[in-house]
Structures are given as structure tokens and as C-alpha cells.
Amino acid sequence: MKKIQLHAIQLRNFKGIKEFGFATNGNSIDIYGDNATGKTTIFDAFTWCLFGKNSNEQKAFTVKALDADGNEIHKQENEVETTLLVDGKPIKLKRVYFEKWSVKNGTKESSYSNSTKYYIDDVPVSKQADYDAAVNEIVDEETFKLLTNPLYFNTVLKWERRRELLLEICGDVSDADVIAANNELKELPALLVGKTIDQRKLQIAEQMKSLKAEIKEIPSRIDELSRSLPDETGDTEFDRGEVERIQGEIETLRTERATVTSGASIINKKADLKVLEAEIASFAQSFNSNSGQATNSLKVSLQEKEANLSIAQSKVKQLESEMQSKDYAIQQAQQTHSDASAIRKQLLVEYRPLKEAKYIEPEMDCNCPTCKQVLPKDQIQQARETAEEAWKLENSRKMAEIIKKGEAQAERIKEMEQRISVLTHERNQVAEKLQKAQVDTETHQKALNKVQQQLQDAQAQAPTIEQDEAYQALQARKQALQSELNGLQAHTSEVVADIDEQITALQKQKVAIDAKIAQVAHIDVTYKRINELEEQQQGYVMQLERLEKTQHLINQFERAKVKFLDERINSNFKLANFKLFEEQQNGGVKATCQTTFNGVPFNDLNSAAKINIGLDIISTLQQHYATQAVVFIDNRESVTKLYEMDNQIISLFVSEQDKQLRVEGATAAEEPTQPTLFDEVI
DSSP, X not given: OEEEEEEEEEEEEETTEEEEEEEOTTOOEEEEEOTTSSHHHHHHHHHHHHHSSOTTSOSSSOOSOBOTTSOBOOSSOEEEEEEEEETTEEEEEEEEEEXXXXXXXXXXOEEEEEEEEEEETTEEESOHHHHHHHHHHHOOHHHHHHHHOTTHHHHTSOHHXXXXXXXXXXXXXXXXXXXXXXXXXXXXXXXXXXXOHHHHHHHHHHHHHHHHHHHHHHHHHHHHHHHTSOSOOOOHHHHHHHHHHHHHHHHHXXXXXXXXXXXXXXXXXXXXXXXXXXHHHHHHHHHHHHHHHHHHHHHHHHHHHHHHHHHHHHHHHHHHHHHHHHHHHHHHXXXXXXXXXXXXXXXXXXXXXXXXXXOOXXXXXXXXXXXXXXXXXXXXXXXXXXXXXXXXXXXXXXXHHHHHHHHHHHHHHHHHHHHHHHHHHHHHHHHHHHHHHXXXXXXXXXXXXXXXXXXXXXXXXXXXXXXXXXXXXXXXXXXXXXXXXHHHHHHHHHHHHHHHHHHHHHHHHHHHHHHHHHHHHHHHHHHHHHHHHHHHHHHHHHHHHHHHHHHHHHHHHHHHHHHHHHHHHHTTOSSOEEEEEEEOTTSOEEEEEEEEETTEEGGGXXXXXXXXXXXXXXXXXXXXXXXXXXXXXXXXXXXXXXXXOOSOEEEEEEOTTOSSOEEESOOGGGOOOOOOOOOOOO
């Protein structure tokens, strides 16, 4: 088993203690002091040196010393140095909290930021991660605190983590073991249908909730259906016989109506009228054919002349469009010719001054730019010749550039003159074609006008069919036949209207009886639905009973498992007992983790009991972790009889007469240095 002991600890400017330290050489010691003398600060310093937190798991707490007014004292280092014995081998750890001061650019104001330094065996460690890793190699933070602080397990850890640790230490109980140990649970595996206990519990709860809702709703649905039933049902067989009788009467009347509407006199008159209408149509066709012969040839000629005119007009439009295109192209070429001529003239204006220009020697500085003495004549002459040559070259370049541009414009002018000549020739050809097409159009228009006049004259002289005596006689015969037919149909309409009225009355009677029959059918359907709901309700009740049985078995299983698990876990402790489950109103159990002593919950115990319970838990935990560590006990004065264990124990006693900390059991070679306090509140 790994053994971790506190060998020595030294505090400097830590919270309210300016300088304090002692050595134990791995032995248990007692520290005495009145309230606010710094006992808990020793424990805080120990945990802060290792993990950067105080004994209450707080990272944000005041490390710096305070002055008499409660203000932080600046520009001093706050440090704790701890030496541990790990299986007898010493390792020194030191954490130093300090201020880094600096002056802002452009100002005289100084400010600081807090920082931390780390040391292992007096060797600086640059990164906190490396320091933490070294501490973790000794023992991880949670394990160390569990083994060091008797109250850590019950006051710092959440119940879920406490429960997890207990199951990790003592081992969980398998469902199969619980079922095998209890004969009453032998049916349970088959009822789990391949699911875990927790999964089946959730499934059953959801199914029971749904079934109870359905069972609760069915009576109201049955009541609603019952209230929809009529008070009287009637005689369905009699009503069906009445429907058949009425339908027979309706069919008889419909046959009678068909007989009246298809009378022989009316049929004969309609046939005579159709024959006469056919004779009138044939006469009209023959008349129109004879009278149209005189104008048909003129109509054909008129269509021909209209087609010829349309073709001539289309050609004129085409040539006019072509003329417009040629005119636009000539206009564009002329504009380009004009622009090029203007540019060429401007180039000539620019060229003449360059051609006529003479070199004018500029004034020159004949002194050396460095020593200011007059330059030799040959150098002066060379400079003048160089300047003149440069001027000539530049002037020649400008004239050559203008000549090149002028030649390009001259070529452009020549191209446009040729293009204008070609376009003008093409336009003249189109103009000749257009003139000829316009003459052809006028000729075709005159020919069309002539045929139109001839057709109008011929149509004016032709007789109309309404003026023909034979046609008039046929129309008179048709009118007489129509009058006779109307008289016969008027008498028939009166008879048919009476029959239709009788049929309508009978149909209304049939609809009313059909409604009664449908109502009876609805009653039958309603009773059937009520029976279905009652059967469904009974089925839901049976399903609910089966689920309740399974739920009862699961509750039995959980209680058996609770007992089994409680016995296994509590057997590992001498004082502490653990309640891992709570009974629920529905008979089930709910996971929890409550520490008790003789049935009293941990939070209701006195300080002595809490400490001894904590030591009992530490005793079991250190066996599990195979690690024994130094134990800090605060408020040690409250415990008259301490739980027996062979760990190194640092006891912190409240002692009113000790106004400064007093250590008993510390090594004589390293007597404790008395602290200077600054109104620390502990």
C-alpha cells in the first residue's frame, strides 16, 4: 500500500499568516489555537500548495495577507512549501503567488497582474500542467482529498458520485444473481422481453399511463353514443314494403308520361315538318347555285388580282428597306471619312512646327556640382553636344510618330472613299428596282379596282331568294305545319305536368321513409360500436392487470436487490451505513445515496459522529485505493474518542487560551514560527 505522509510545511505571507511552519517527520501532531488564529489556514495552505484550492474546494479565495483595514498587502510573495513522504521518500512541493508590476506606455501609472510560480524539489517548473502532473503521479486530486479530509466524502461529493464510488469499491449486484436467489422472481426474465429492468420499468410506466387514459376515456365515449340513440325505432320491415310500393307507383306514372309525350299525331306532324324543312333547304341550295354562276368567275379573278397586288407591295417594302440600309451605310462611311480628314489636318498642324524647329542651346551650369570649380572646356563641349543630339533624336521621334499616324489616317480616308463609291453604285441599282416595283404595284392596283367594280355590278343585278314565289310558298306551308304541332304539344304539356307533380309527391314520401330506415341502421351501428368499446375496455383492463403484475415483480426484485446491495456495501464499514434506495409511493424504489449512523442521517449527526464516520469511510477507501494518506481533522476538540486507525493525523483543536498557534508533536529541530495575524476570518 502506498503511504503518503506530511513531513513538513512552511507558510509565508499566506492569508493572515506572515511566517509559520513545522516538521512532523511523518508523525501525528496536534495544533491548538483560539478562533481566528489560523488553524484552518494550515489545512487551506496544504490543499492550495498541492491543488490550488482551499480545503472547501474554492479556487477563488484570498491568498494575500491583509492589513489592519482588511486591504490586500501588495508587492510581496505569498507562498506555501510542503514536503511529503511518499513511501518514505521525500518530495518537496512549493507554490508561490506574486504580483507582476508594469508601467503603461506614456504614463507614470503602474499596474499589476497576478501570477504563480511552481517548484518541485527546489527546481522551478515553468508550466502549471507539469506541476499538476507531478502531483497527480503521487495521487490524483479526488482520491487524495477523499483520503485526507473526513468530511470530503459526505459534504463535497454529490450523492451520485458517492453512490458510484461505493459500487466501485464493493461491487454491484447483477440482476441475474438477485433473480436466482428469490424463487418468487422466476417469472420475471420472461416478462422483461429482452430489456433491462430499468428499460422495462420505463416501458411499463408509459404503457400503463396510456392504458389508464384509454380506460378513463371509454365510459364518456359510450355515454355519448348512448345519448345519440333515438327514443323510438319504428317498424323497418313495414317501411321497406312502403318504399317498394311507392317506387312501383312512380314507375307506372313514368311509363304513362312517356306514352303521352310520344303521341302518334305529334310524331307525324314532326315528321312532315322535317320533310318540308329538307325540301326548303334543297330549293335554297339550287337557287343559290344558279344565281352564283354569274359572279363566281369574277370572285376567282378578284382573288387572283389581290394576290398579285400583295406580292408587288411586299417587293416594294423589301426594296425600300434595302434603300434605307444603303443610305445608312453611306452616311456612316462619310462620317468616318470626315473624322479621318479632320485628324489628318490636325496632325499636319502639329508636324509643321517640329519640322521647322531649330535647336536652341539652353543655359548650362559649367561648375562641378561637388567642388563648385569650373569644368574643363572639353567636358563642357561634350555636354553641349550630348544635349543637342538628344534634342534632335526626340524631335525626329515626334515627327516620325506624327507621320505614322498621318499615313494611317490617309489610308482610312482612301478606304472610305472606295466604300462610298461602291455603296452609292449599289444604292442606284436598288433605286432603279424600286421605281420599277412601284410602277408594277400601281398596275396591279388598277386591275384589282376594275374587277371589284365588275363584281359589285353583277351582285346588284342578281335576284334574292326571298323574292322568289316558289320559296315563299314553301315557307307558308312550313308555318302552317308548325302551328298545328304547337297546338298538339300544348295539350300534352298539361297532362305531363300533372303526372310530374304526382311523381314528385311520391318521391318525397320515399325520401322520408328512407330516412327512417337509415336511422334504424344507425342505431344498429351505434349498438355495435358500444359493444366494441365495452370489449376494448375489458381488454385494456386485462392488459393493465398484466402490467401491474410485472411491475409488482420488478418492485419485489428492486427491494431484494436493495437488501442484497445494502448488506454487501455496509459490511465493508464499521460505523457508516448507506441508504442507496428510497421507497416511492407507487411501490418502486429510486436510487439515492445517504450516509447514516444508527439510523440517523449524516447531516443530523453531531461533529464527533461526522468525523468518526468520515474516518471509517477513509479506512475503507484507502484499502480500495491501496493508498494511505495524512488525515486533517478540524474541530478535533469535539471528538472525545477518535476512530482508531494508524494514519498520520493532523488534529486542529480550538483552544481559547492559545491566542497564537501551538503545535505539539512537531520535530524539535524545526520549532514552529509564530504567525502574525491580519484579522483573518476562518
